[in-house]
Amino acid sequence: MVHQECINCKTRYDIDEIIYFCKKCGDILEIKFDFKELAQTLKTSDWKTKPLSVWRYRDFMPIHETAHVVTLNEGGTGLHRSQHLGQEVGIKEVYVKNEGENPTGSFKDRGMTVGVTKAVELGARHVICASTGNTSASLAAYAARAGIKCTVLIPSGKIAYGKLAQAMIHGAKVLQVNGNFDQSLEFVLKLAEKHKSIYLLNSINPFRIEGQKSLGFEICEQLNYEAPDRIIIPVGNAGNISAVWKGLTEFHRLGFIKKLPKMTGIQAAGSAPIAQAIKTNSDKIVPVEHPETVATAIRIGAPVSWKKAINAIRESHGTAETVTDEEILDAQKMLARIEGIFVEPASASSIAGLKKLVKNGVIAKDERVVCITTGHGLKDPDTAIKQCEKPVEVEADMLSIEQALGLKQQRVIIAR
Ligand code: F0G
Numbered sequence: 008m009v010h011q012e013c014i015n016c017k018t019r020y021d022i023d024e025i026i027y028f029c030k031k032c033g034d035i036l037e038i039k040f041d042f043k044e045l046a047q048t049l050k051t052s053d054w055k056t057k058p059l060s061v062w063r064y065r066d067f068m069p070i071h072e073t074a075h076v077v078t079l080n081e082g083g084t085g086l087h088r089s090q091h092l093g094q095e096v097g098i099k100e101v102y103v104k105n106e107g108e109n110p111t112g113s114f115k116d117r118g119m120t121v122g123v124t125k126a127v128e129l130g131a132r133h134v135i136c137a138s139t140g141n142t143s144a145s146l147a148a149y150a151a152r153a154g155i156k157c158t159v160l161i162p163s164g165k166i167a168y169g170k171l172a173q174a175m176i177h178g179a180k181v182l183q184v185n186g187n188f189d190q191s192l193e194f195v196l197k198l199a200e201k202h203k204s205i206y207l208l209n210s211i212n213p214f215r216i217e218g219q220k221s222l223g224f225e226i227c228e229q230l231n232y233e234a235p236d237r238i239i240i241p242v243g244n245a246g247n248i249s250a251v252w253k254g255l256t257e258f259h260r261l262g263f264i265k266k267l268p269k270m271t272g273i274q275a276a277g278s279a280p281i282a283q284a285i286k287t288n289s290d291k292i293v294p295v296e297h298p299e300t301v302a303t304a305i306r307i308g309a310p311v312s313w314k315k316a317i318n319a320i321r322e323s324h325g326t327a328e329t330v331t332d333e334e335i336l337d338a339q340k341m342l343a344r345i346e347g348i349f350v351e352p353a354s355a356s357s358i359a360g361l362k363k364l365v366k367n368g369v370i371a372k373d374e375r376v377v378c379i380t381t382g383h384g385l386k387d388p389d390t391a392i393k394q395c396e397k398p399v400e401v402e403a404d405m406l407s408i409e410q411a412l413g414l415k416q417q418r419v420i421i422a423r
Pocket residue numbers: 113137138139140141142143210241242243244245246247248304305351353354381382
């Protein structure tokens with residue numbers, strides 16, 4: 008039987024109980040399966056005939072048989088062999104798993120299709136989240152699809168324009184909080200606690216993590232059931248690294264993969280409590296009071312899923328690293344120019360982390376590495392434009408255009 012369980016004291020809760028924190032110890036929850044039952048279900052299931060997507064893994068999702076799935080066709084994103092990137096950083100085999108290819112342009116859709124399906128199953132009519140941008144964009148879209156009300160709290164002035172546009176056009180009630188993400192999250196936690204009719208869909212919600220674990224499944228399947236040596240992933244609130252690890256360990260336990268990759272989390276230098284805890288070998292994080300980075304998506308000082316993330320990194324013998332804003336922006340531009348993959352700054356932190364860790368000798372040259380890029384570059388056009396040369400203004404005539412291109416003027420012969 009599938010149930011919810013506290014990650015600390017292991018108290019069990021019913022799968023349909025609306026609960027975000029353990030009533031006994033206050034820690035966060037995760038979904039637990041009966042693996043014998045799941046293995047049995049998979050034996051007779053046709054899951055391997057379904058296209059690569061979140062719902063290929065329907066049997067792994069804690070949703071009742073009768074549920075009406077709220078989907079926009081999420082998952083099934085490309086795993087791009089990136090030879091130029093490999094040459095640039097000095098390793099043989101590197102892939103980019105580009106989550107910007109999801110319906111609203113980020114990995115959040117994997118979690119939201121399951122989270123909003125669960126919300127509808129539970130009879131919720133109003134969903135809420137705090138967000139640095141992508142979660143709000145995704146929740147707004149899936150709530151619209153489900154025909155339910157959506158409220159999002161975002162830090163004022165610190166969210167990329169594309170993401171704000173998405174939340175607004177999908178009809179969410181957008182509250183810009185004069186504060187940062189961590190403060191906004193505290194408010195939505197209190198709101199969901201106080202007003203039981205509002206269903207919370209931040210990554211503290213374990214059903215979102217279930218959807219996001221499909222990212223781990225897909226990477227293994229795209230590599231022919233062989234896990235890579237290492238997965239590099241940007242870390243903010245720390246839900247995604249926990250989710251990918253959960254997926255990998257489930258595939259491992261079911262015997263689909265033989266080994267597990269080293270989970271490698273990358274944080275922006277100005278908001279890196281998890282990387283700090285890993286580097287200092289600490290069992291706790293010290294929250295960053297005023298997180299700052301150009302990668303606004305991961306501008307988070309008190310990640311709610313830090314325990315799960317630290318566990319994933321330690322259990323997998325991985326590591327965590329920080330990258331500066333300059334390294335992030337350089338990596339963003341490099342990836343766009345040598346691989347044709349345009350990602351937002353937070354996503355480029357995995358590429359910047361790869362470069363730094365190879366240079367420092369942490370990543371061996373013969374490792375098979377997958378970098379996850381979490382969101383599309385068009386989410387944040389302002390940051391992209393700021394780093395590039397301005398377009399050249401020309402008059403609307405051939406001469407000016409040829410001159411601007413440094414081409415020799417040629418006589419134009421008009422045939423009659
Ligand atoms: N990359 C992008 C593009 C993100 O939007 C986020 C998180 C992350 C990485 C980090 O993932 O939080 O699971 O560790 N964005 C959240 C949001 C916080 O509100 O959109 P994480």
